[in-house]
Amino acid sequence: MEGKVRWWCIFLSLMLMACTTSVSDNGADAVVPDFAGAVVPYNIAPLNFCLDGKAYARAKVEVNGEHGSIAVRAHNGRVMFPKKKWHRLLEAEKGNTLTVSLEVEKSKGRKVEKFFSFTVSLDSIDRYVTYRIIDPSFEVWHKVEIRERDLTGWGERVLSDWKHTDNSCMNCHVHGSARGNLSFFHLRGPKGGTILNRDGSLRKLTLKTDDMPVAATYGDFHPSGRFAVFTWNTVIPSLRALGSHRMEVYDTASDMLVADFDAHTICFSRLTSETDAYETFPTFSPDGQYIYFCRASYHPLPDSVRQTCYSLVRIPFDEQTGTQGDSIEMVWDAEQEGGSASFPKFSPDGRFLLFCRSDYGTFPIWHRETRLMMMDMKTGVVDSLEVLRAEDASSSYHSWSSNGRWIAFASKRGDGMFGRVWMAHVDADGRVAKPFRLPQRDPEHDRLFLRSYNLPDLGDTPVPFDVRDIRRLRNRVAAEMFTSATQP
């Protein structure tokens, strides 16, 4: 009799074990977005998530740290944490690893538990991020918006939109050194111009002279805020036939210029103007002494688009005279490295240069193989940042936080079509942690939202304008004109 009981006990134990999954970080496979193993800032909004699978529809979710915990129940698979409790927990757990456990009630009352963890960083992230909301269409725009999101909560503000600008196209909003009081974006169309937000005043500029076939396109600020470097680009969108590549966007002509916002001048260098090479994506080094940009030698396009690879180069810049130097130095040689660079952005301390690497071409967003690379400017070593790499989806259009500990970037990972904002921690030695997606109040938002987030740019303070200011500037203020000068 005793033997029978023993066998029954063993049988029942085995049955119970069969209903329980192993406890490991891999247990996060049902969690969307996946942030298992990520490092997150202590001031980030609650990392709400979805649980895939019917079994998790009413799962009990608990976040446990050394000093406290939060427990919530999923609503139809949506896990949403109370904001105050979340912030209290993360504030108390700075530097610690938190564990998330999922408790699921099965039909016969048995429970399956899964665990994963994430780490709360000691570093805070800038409170604001601006991005453009666009449709993932091919070459036209419609209903474009630039918004600013408070990363500590759910607040979102529209800075400029189609409703107030007669459905004008607008390009991405770029901060200077992640400062809320220094930024610009291009508002296209008849009454448009470059909207400059500098030290509390808003200006509308025509960054185009008679020498330029199109207005300034890609650009970045000098640390002083007085200058900005741009390229003008004749951008050609074309279609691709194979698979899900969809588009190839290339420039048939381009040149680089430095705009002086005080003197109203645009200065070209003969080194770039008098060659038929292509220049794009310029940026200043944080000390303001160099302009880094991408450069490719001339190829007839689109026939030779696969041979068009952009290297990273730099040219000295003299802040006193506002002129560029007389030599171009190679920083990352596309031919040698076998790829094409785009969108270089420096960490605020100048130690790291983050850029995109694609197989060829200049428009990273449509190249699924595009990934972020980071060059240590001290050693010249380039890290391929495997941790940020997404299978079959681009990662691009990144920005640094003002303290240099966080990067934000746009990535189409997940569906390959709709860009979303991702953020990752960078430590003092340039080690990058697993990224996490911009949290949303309703975690289902990103699944159902049929528009893309484009160029997330971090800012330490909110920008001092909104849609009404942009409408007034567009409709009532004449654009300031610039004159061109080619330096000797």
Next chain:
Amino acid sequence: MSTPPKQRFQGIGWLALAGCLVLFVFFQFFYRAHLCHREQFSLFLWAAEPLKAYWTARAPLARLIGDFLTQFLGFTVVGPLIISLMLTVLGVLIFKLFARYIKWWALVPALLVVVVETGRQCGLTYPLSSTLQLVGLVATLIVAIKLIRKSFCLPVLILAAGLWLFGWGDWVKRDVNHPEMRVEHMLAVDNDWYHGRDASLQRRLDSQADKNSRFDAYYQNLLWASHYRLGDELMHYYQPFQLGLFLPVEATASYQLAYMSGEMWFQVGDLTNAEHSVLLGMLFSPNSVGSRPLKRLAEISLIRGDEAAAMKYLRVLEKTFLYRRWARVHMPQNRPKEVARWLDMKRTLLCTTDTVRAPMDVGCALRHLVEDNPDNVFARDYLFSFDLLAKDIETFREDYLRYHPDGLPPQRVWAEALLLWIASHGQGERELAELDIPVDIANSFVRFMEEYGKIGTGILPADRQIARLQQTYGKTYWFFYHFAEMNNGR
């Protein structure tokens, strides 16, 4: 002793019923394609965030009910019933509001509002919710007026609630629309094509054959190509040169045309252009979203094997009432055999090599498709037609010799074009035999050339001679080649 109000307006019920019937008949039998189209270009998601979003918008209840009902507009009987009932209720409420003051004269404002709202509902951009706003506000007003003698606070509260729920400041300003039967025909043609009702589509196209419409030619060509009859029938319908083979995707084109242009690309297997058209059509549509474009985007992604992108669209569709099942059977884990077979078939049409080209480079795209896959009959027929409708028989012959499968005799139009080439190059019987051109077509060509050669030489004036030639040879490629001229006005 005065008659109680209920008895006084007894006939209003019958009037309303008659009005409702008229509206129903109009929308059911004369204007249904508009309703179907409106349903196809709207999306009602049964998910927390979109539902919550209604309550932060203006006129939340009107919008919620309007969008909820819009998803049923595509159903036969149900759609017209919804819209006719809604308009009738509006008319009755307006009558009720005014009847206590102006008696039967209240019919005038009631009829006027119903006529205006019916006109507006005939457009594609005027949402159901806008009429529901009126319904809600008038109903609120009636209730408030009824209660005003009993209490002051309650009617004020009801009015405030009515204004909030049905649209304080959310008046969709649109010009007064009117029924557009030309647009209805276009949408009906497209709808027949979408639902695979080939016989109905053919009847519809035949009924408008004398209108010489590029749009109709486009669908006629699609229909023939889908039955592999383009090579026989191409000249049996109005052909505005190459323009009947594709629709424009330009900034000036309407969103409907942009979307419909994707049908051809989807059928020939150029999914990049197809996706381009669908996205543009969807983007510029009134709601910038729609169940039909989302379904097509999911299909395109599935055919490409891009399941991650497909799942994005399928997950959205899974949140709808009407397409949930469709979405689920297209998800990789639930896919039935027939869906898998259809995907396999569509995949055989795809390009296997890459090119970079401008959007709408039709000739380049078609040649690339056939070059990569000579068995893509749809694309091959379109390529041949594209050459021929440009009157480019040199390129046609090159493409024909390169892509037409050996051993198959040419279809009628191809044979007619080859004969023209042979005649213009002085080639003889050997070429005729090599190309396997049917003898009866060759003999007919000889007769055509004899008569063509006589034009301008006989007693009859040339235009009479051409008219006689047209009677016999009007539906041949020879006649098109020699006499068709582009009419820029059309």
